[in-house]
Amino acid sequence: MKDFITEFSKKSIEAIENLPHEEIAKALNILQGVYERDGRVYIFGNGGSWAIAGHWVTDFNKTVFSHHLGEHSKRFRVSRIPATEEELTAWANDIGYDMVFAGPLDNVLEDCDVVIAISSSGNSTNIIKAVEVAKKHKVPVIGLSGFDPSNKLNQIADVKIHVPTPKGEYEVVESTHDTIMHLMTKYFKNYFDHLVEGKQGNG
Amino acid sequence: MIVVCAPLRISFVGGGTDLPDFYRRHPGRVISTAIDKFVYVAINRTPLIPKISARYSISETVDKPDDLQHTRIKAALLDLGIDKGIEIGSFASLPAKTGLGSSSTFSVALMKGLHAFKGNKLDKKETAEEASRLEIELLGEPIGKQDQYAASFGGLNVVQFNPDESVNVDPVLLDYKKRLGLEGSMLLFFTGITRMASSVLTEQKSNIDKKFETLKEMAESVHDFKGRLLAGDYKGLGEMLHQGWLRKKSLASNVSNSVIDDIYGAGINAGAWGGKVLGAGGGGCVMFLVPEGKKPAVREAVARIAKEKELKDFQEIPVKFVQSGVEILFNGDEMKK
Numbered sequence: 001m002k003d004f005i006t007e008f009s010k011k012s013i014e015a016i017e018n019l020p021h022e023e024i025a026k027a028l029n030i031l032q033g034v035y036e037r038d039g040r041v042y043i044f045g046n047g048g049s050w051a052i053a054g055h056w057v058t059d060f061n062k063t064v065f066s067h068h069l070g071e072h073s074k075r076f077r078v079s080r081i082p083a084t085e086e087e088l089t090a091w092a093n094d095i096g097y098d099m100v101f102a103g104p105l106d107n108v109l110e111d112c113d114v115v116i117a118i119s120s121s122g123n124s125t126n127i128i129k130a131v132e133v134a135k136k137h138k139v140p141v142i143g144l145s146g147f148d149p150s151n152k153l154n155q156i157a158d159v160k161i162h163v164p165t166p167k168g169e170y171e172v173v174e175s176t177h178d179t180i181m182h183l184m185t186k187y188f189k190n191y192f193d194h195l196v197e198g199k200q201g202n203g
Numbered sequence: 204m205i206v207v208c209a210p211l212r213i214s215f216v217g218g219g220t221d222l223p224d225f226y227r228r229h230p231g232r233v234i235s236t237a238i239d240k241f242v243y244v245a246i247n248r249t250p251l252i253p254k255i256s257a258r259y260s261i262s263e264t265v266d267k268p269d270d271l272q273h274t275r276i277k278a279a280l281l282d283l284g285i286d287k288g289i290e291i292g293s294f295a296s297l298p299a300k301t302g303l304g305s306s307s308t309f310s311v312a313l314m315k316g317l318h319a320f321k322g323n324k325l326d327k328k329e330t331a332e333e334a335s336r337l338e339i340e341l342l343g344e345p346i347g348k349q350d351q352y353a354a355s356f357g358g359l360n361v362v363q364f365n366p367d368e369s370v371n372v373d374p375v376l377l378d379y380k381k382r383l384g385l386e387g388s389m390l391l392f393f394t395g396i397t398r399m400a401s402s403v404l405t406e407q408k409s410n411i412d413k414k415f416e417t418l419k420e421m422a423e424s425v426h427d428f429k430g431r432l433l434a435g436d437y438k439g440l441g442e443m444l445h446q447g448w449l450r451k452k453s454l455a456s457n458v459s460n461s462v463i464d465d466i467y468g469a470g471i472n473a474g475a476w477g478g479k480v481l482g483a484g485g486g487g488c489v490m491f492l493v494p495e496g497k498k499p500a501v502r503e504a505v506a507r508i509a510k511e512k513e514l515k516d517f518q519e520i521p522v523k524f525v526q527s528g529v530e531i532l533f534n535g536d537e538m539k540k
């Protein structure tokens with residue numbers, strides 16, 4: 001048992017030690033720009049990645065502002081798409097599962113927006129189809145993937161946040177994606193705190 | 204209606220190396236940041252009014268693009284084959300010719316908007332290329348390409364101009380503390396003197412052979428500037444700006460004049476680490492990097508000179524840096540896809 005735990009911890013630590021710093025920094029810059037311009041952030045993924053997308057929505061829309069909720073002239077506008085199970089099942093049943101993200105995304109994307117696509121394999125067809133919709137709209141794509149760096153999402157995303165692991169290491173990839181999401185949450189939380197507290201500090 | 208917004212910029216180091224006579228022989232390089240002052244272009248389709256209307260500092264309504272006085276709108280419409288049924292208006296946070304890149308920022312917003320009017324979406328790189336093509340190829344203006352890229356991409360970047368005409372935009376990945384630190388040590392003043400960049404650049408262009416080595420040093424110093432920026436060494440940055448300004452003054456006789464020299468000198472004597480005149484020179488804005496605590500003294504010294512010289516439009520311009528570049532803020536046009 002102990003060996004198993006040590007082994008898993010080792011892999012997780014290694015993944016975190018090798019975070020792609022520059023790509024994460026680029027993503028933070030893009031998100032800063034979207035915030036300034038009041039654009040929207042759309043996030044999606046399958047299974048565990050869908051859960052990370054939902055967590056991301058909560059942390060960006062509320063947690064990053066939570067120390068001074070009423071004191072910012074605007075807040076992030078982040079949504080997981082599709083917004084409801086009804087919409088998801090309608091696209092899946094009527095058109096095909098490949099279109100569950102691409103279909104709803106095509107309805108809403110505007111020039112000021114950004115897309116975050118999460119896929120451990122980086123090869124899920126429904127994720128790639130949605131990224132192609134973003135490309136058509138010339139909207140930047142932040143892609144979080146794992147396994148092999150030659151995966152499709154990592155090839156076509158504008159910001160390539162890739163967690164290199166052997167194929168099939170979903171647990172390590174997903175928890176590292178979660179860490180990256182929390183890193184970005186913490187960055188913006190500190191930033192928004194600083195904006196308000198810095199002002200107070202200056203009297 | 205289509206509404207497009209693009210930011211103005213502050214250029215730190217390397218201006219002039221974005222001219223083709225230089226970068227075709229040696230890669231040019233600049234470092235600049237977009238700021239929270241914007242140019243807006245609004246474009247309206249008027250199928251029932253078969254005219255062309257352009258509203259800027261004046262208002263023109265004509266039957267065909269060739270009759271327009273506004274050279275950029277005229278050239279853009281002719282190039283894109285838009286011959287009637289359009290209204291174009293421009294709006295800005297600051298007056299033109301301040302040295303903050305406003306004329307190329309206008310071109311960026313215009314080209315993005317006119318392409319949207321035709322149902323084409325442009326990304327940031329395509330928009331910068333289109334604006335550069337409009338100004339340099341179609342209109343033959345003797346200007347460089349740095350402003351078109353700064354306005355399209357937004358953020359703080361090193362932009363490199365390669366001999367094969369390709370351009371690399373490399374974002375400087377500053378965290379918010381360093382970004383706010385730089386913002387906080389900066390003072391920007393509009394002198395109230397306006398000038399056309401092209402008049403200074405024409406002389407500068409004719410001097411490129413003579414000044415080749417100076418321009419090469421300016422392009423190289425961008426790396427050093429970026430390093431100090433990432434280290435948060437604002438004093439070092441100020442000193443580099445000072446050196447850069449002295450170099451730039453040597454490029455053309457009309458980059459500076461006695462009023463600009465007096466304003467700049469007053470800021471330095473009052474404790475600024477360094478600074479520069481923004482834009483091609485001869486007027487526009489003067490920017491300083493100033494240690495904490497010296498800001499009131501610099502403000503006072505500079506304002507005193509402005510008063511002496513009777514610069515009635517002189518004012519301080521508070522700035523914040525922005526990450527966002529050119530964006531369509533609203534598109535309700537029928538050609539939207």
